Amino acid sequence: MTTTARYDRVQVILHWIIAAIIFFMIALGLYMVELPKQSELPPGEESVRAFYFLLHKSMGITVAMLILLRVVWRLTHKAPPLPDTISKWQQRTAGAVHGLLYAVMLAMPITGYMQSIFSKYDTKFWGIVLPRVADADKATRENFSEIHEILAFLFITIIVIHIVAAVKHRIAGTGITERMSLKRD
Ligand code: HEM
């Protein structure tokens, strides 16, 4: 069974591009923080930590732009109504989970950028040095770093819930997953 109401093409394309980048960002973030710093390596060995940090920051700012575009698009374009076959509590839960996903999607790059601002290292965007807007401050950087990390784990939890719900709908054949499908018939 399929439902006729679907998300428009812009929302669908942005959903999947952003989701792919976020998966990459989470994996990259978790990987890079475990890499040894230059000072922790024996002489002669070069740390790749800075390379991956710079990649994470550039990619993070890029996805932030896409997320902003998506939020603006979403605020100006309603979600297609859910069919009556989906109970009211499920509709409310889905709305709450989606709202949380949007909130954390925005909070991740903001907290990431904030810790970067207070770091002693410059923030670069694909090689371009961004203007320094604050003096380096270790304590503030660590606070934002802590929030960024906690949010990352909250994000992973909500994404898992979101995916489990999608898989359940797919198995049950409710037609909900087709609403966000790239395939059009
Ligand atoms: C959707 C966007 C983002 C996601 C999903 C994400 C995800 C993550 C994750 C999972 C970690 C590892 C957390 C840990 O175990 O400590 C991390 C660390 C980090 N992120 Fe992000 N991030 C995003 C955006 C950004 C942005 C835009 C910046 C900076 C411009 C940034 C800067 C950093 C830095 C510097 C760390 C290392 C923190 C440390 O040294 O403890 N992130 N990020």
Ligand code: HEM
């Ligand atoms: C980082 C990963 C993801 C994020 C941040 C994310 C975020 C979102 C958000 C915010 C919405 C609500 C759209 C709106 O009303 O404007 C949504 C809808 C949806 N997502 Fe995801 N998503 C992710 C991954 C996935 C994956 C992997 C699947 C499939 C397994 C999926 C399937 C869906 C479906 C089917 C909908 C439409 C739900 C409905 O019709 O009410 N998403 N997603």
